[in-house]
Amino acid sequence: xxxxxxxxxxxxxxxxxxxxxxxxxxxxxxxxxxxxxxxxxxxxxxxxxxxxxxxxxxxxxxxxxxxxxxxxxxxxxxxxxxxxxxxxxxxxxxxxxxxxxxxxxxxxxxxxxxxxxxxxxxxxxxxxxxxxxxxxxxxxxxxxxxxxxxxxxxxxxxxxxxxxxxxxxxxxxxxxxxxxxxxxxxxxxxxxxxxxxxxxxxxxxxxxxxxxxxxxxxxxxxxxxxxxxxxxxxxxxxxxxxxxxxxxxxxxxxxxxxxxxxxxxxxxxxxxxxxxxxxxxxxxxxxxxxxxxxxxxxxxxxxxxxxxxxxxxxxxxxxxxxxxx
Amino acid sequence: xxxxxxxxxxxxxxxxxxxxxxxxxxxxxxxxxxxxxxxxxxxxxxxxxxxxxxxxxxxxxxxxxxxxxxxxxxxxxxxxxxxxxxxxxxxxxxxxxxxxxxxxxxxxxxxxxxxxxxxxxxxxxxxxxxxxxxxxxxxxxxxxxxxxxxxxxxxxxxxxxxxxxxxxxxxxxxxxxxxxxxxxxxxxxxxxxxxxxxxxxxxxxxxxxxxxxxxxxxxxxxxxxxxxxxxxxxxxxxxxxxxxxxxxxxxxxxxxxxxxxxxxxxxxxxxxxxxxxxxxxxxxxxxxxxxxxxxxxxxxxxxxxxxxx
Numbered sequence: 001x002x003x004x005x006x007x008x009x010x011x012x013x014x015x016x017x018x019x020x021x022x023x024x025x026x027x028x029x030x031x032x033x034x035x036x037x038x039x040x041x042x043x044x045x046x047x048x049x050x051x052x053x054x055x056x057x058x059x060x061x062x063x064x065x066x067x068x069x070x071x072x073x074x075x076x077x078x079x080x081x082x083x084x085x086x087x088x089x090x091x092x093x094x095x096x097x098x099x100x101x102x103x104x105x106x107x108x109x110x111x112x113x114x115x116x117x118x119x120x121x122x123x124x125x126x127x128x129x130x131x132x133x134x135x136x137x138x139x140x141x142x143x144x145x146x147x148x149x150x151x152x153x154x155x156x157x158x159x160x161x162x163x164x165x166x167x168x169x170x171x172x173x174x175x176x177x178x179x180x181x182x183x184x185x186x187x188x189x190x191x192x193x194x195x196x197x198x199x200x201x202x203x204x205x206x207x208x209x210x211x212x213x214x215x216x217x218x219x220x221x222x223x224x225x226x227x228x229x230x231x232x233x234x235x236x237x238x239x240x241x242x243x244x245x246x247x248x249x250x251x252x253x254x255x256x257x258x259x260x261x262x263x264x265x266x267x268x269x270x271x272x273x274x275x276x277x278x279x280x281x282x283x284x285x286x287x288x289x290x291x292x293x294x295x296x297x298x299x300x301x302x303x304x305x306x307x308x309x310x311x312x313x314x315x316x317x318x319x320x321x322x323x324x325x
Numbered sequence: 326x327x328x329x330x331x332x333x334x335x336x337x338x339x340x341x342x343x344x345x346x347x348x349x350x351x352x353x354x355x356x357x358x359x360x361x362x363x364x365x366x367x368x369x370x371x372x373x374x375x376x377x378x379x380x381x382x383x384x385x386x387x388x389x390x391x392x393x394x395x396x397x398x399x400x401x402x403x404x405x406x407x408x409x410x411x412x413x414x415x416x417x418x419x420x421x422x423x424x425x426x427x428x429x430x431x432x433x434x435x436x437x438x439x440x441x442x443x444x445x446x447x448x449x450x451x452x453x454x455x456x457x458x459x460x461x462x463x464x465x466x467x468x469x470x471x472x473x474x475x476x477x478x479x480x481x482x483x484x485x486x487x488x489x490x491x492x493x494x495x496x497x498x499x500x501x502x503x504x505x506x507x508x509x510x511x512x513x514x515x516x517x518x519x520x521x522x523x524x525x526x527x528x529x530x531x532x533x534x535x536x537x538x539x540x541x542x543x544x545x546x547x548x549x550x551x552x553x554x555x556x557x558x559x560x561x562x563x564x565x566x567x568x569x570x571x572x573x574x575x576x577x578x579x580x581x582x583x584x585x586x587x588x589x590x591x592x593x594x595x596x597x598x599x600x601x602x603x604x605x606x607x608x609x610x611x612x613x614x615x616x617x618x619x620x621x622x623x624x625x626x627x628x629x630x631x632x633x634x
Binding site for chain 2: 001024137143151267282289300
């Protein structure tokens with residue numbers, strides 16, 4: 001297990017190093033680094049100072065060294081627009097994105113599990129077929145367009161819910177959250193639903209498959225034989241067992257949800273990391289772009305590491321084949 | 326007629342009709358068993374024809390400024406414009422007939438999706454065949470790269486590519502190819518690994534054929550079936566991803582208004598209740614993606630009889 005972990009960690013570090021090289025070359029080598037990293041409105045003296053400070057007059061391999069050292073110290077440059085450290089701005093936007101991502105995973109379970117259980121318990125009924133067709137649609141619908149349609153229906157046509165923003169927030173441990181106020185919840189619902197759509201379809205399929213498989217098991221037959229009610233068998237005996245894979249898969253999907261939040265946040269003006277990166281790309285605020293890319297790659301390497309570890313616990317064969325290589 | 330008849334003139338009874346059909350006729354007959362898939366195929370063909378012959382099927386060239394009248398802007402669906410033309414789907418902010426804009430947008434979206442799909446198919450096939458054919462260390466390195474890439478969400482990779490490369494039609498095609506080649510490589514490799522052990526490959530090797538001839542002349546044609554399925558699905562994915570990126574303002578430039586860009590243009594009017602500018606291009610996008618996916622699904626089912634049960 002330790003060997004497996006160490007190998008995975010080394011791989012992760014290599015990936016981050018490779019990624020930092022790609023980002024470095026992309027930003028420094030393709031464009032003119034002076035234009036990219038120094039505010040174009042700065043005076044010539046400030047520019048000269050910055051060039052010396054950033055080491056832009058040095059050869060490329062030395063510059064990469066400087067870039068790495070500064071990145072390791074958490075210094076990824078200052079934003080042109082806000083004139084604050086890029087990393088600080090991104091970390092400040094992170095809680096909003098995480099709140100949205102977690103809310104959408106919760107919604108995926110709240111909608112997906114009951115629908116999937118119905119479709120799994122009565123696999124041939126017309127409403128089950130309707131649910132399954134709906135889940136196919138959930139996979140095919142372009143999510144940004146669904147977001148717009150949610151705004152058209154709920155915000156503009158019916159005027160039930162706000163179309164954007166975070167609403168009223170409450171601080172918990174210094175982090176502002178929306179889900180504790182009624183106004184915040186109203187703002188959270190549409191974007192979370194939009195982001196959850198794909199996952200709802202996924203959960204429906206997982207639950208249905210799990211339900212159909214579990215109901216064939218001997219312990220379910222035994223529970224019926226004991227004379228337990230259908231309700232108890234389905235909701236206690238079967239439910240617990242189908243819940244495990246669903247929760248695992250959804251946990252592993254957290255990374256994808258955070259990546260896709262870019263789209264949802266833009267539509268619903270949700271002030272998270274995704275909206276920040278899109279705004280920064282449009283405003284050419286390059287230090288934020290670099291910082292976002294580095295941070296996201298780091299986050300994904302960590303998530304993938306956790307996924308591998310989780311899988312190696314669930315399925316020891318993964319660990320063993322790794323060892324053999 | 327056929328070799329069988331010459332060899333056995335006394336002739337056993339003919340095999341059932343189904344088996345006498347050529348490969349394609351059987352495939353077509355199997356495909357037609359699902360009415361949904363037939364409708365999806367018809368819809369794909371219609372969409373393709375509309376996109377190719379856009380200037381002939383649209384009432385207006387939406388990008389010829391001489392045709393546009395700002396007085397016609399933001400007309401509701403069904404309203405009659407200044408020239409007496411009925412705008413069945415309404416007009417956009419510049420007074421363009423939305424139906425015409427959608428057909429022209431389809432042309433751009435499909436074009437980008439198909440070009441990206443074909444390039445990714447080519448790259449992925451070459452890489453996948455190389456991995457399977459040479460095996461060993463080459464295979465390990467290539468498959469590590471594929472696995473690594475597939476562990477990142479497509480939208481994130483495209484976002485990184487576009488943030489580094491900048492905007493433009495060529496850039497978005499590069500980004501789409503970068504996202505998709507791995508799927509093709511994985512599919513080709515697993516098909517080629519099976520085919521590689523077949524006797525005809527040994528035979529070709531014994532004949533002293535060159536490696537590239539064996540790879541592309543013998544191995545590749547036998548790996549095509551699963552590739553067709555992946556290719557259809559990936560074209561649909563490319564169209565959806567391009568639309569998403571264009572909507573975010575990272576994709577197509579304003580001079581190339583794909584469906585995603587049309588939807589983005591309608592975004593600013595959504596809050597004032599002018600829903601149609603975003604809604605109808607989205608429905609066109611949805612029909613395109615669902616049709617292509619249904620066709621791909623059906624082809625997979627027909628080619629994989631095991632899934633019938």
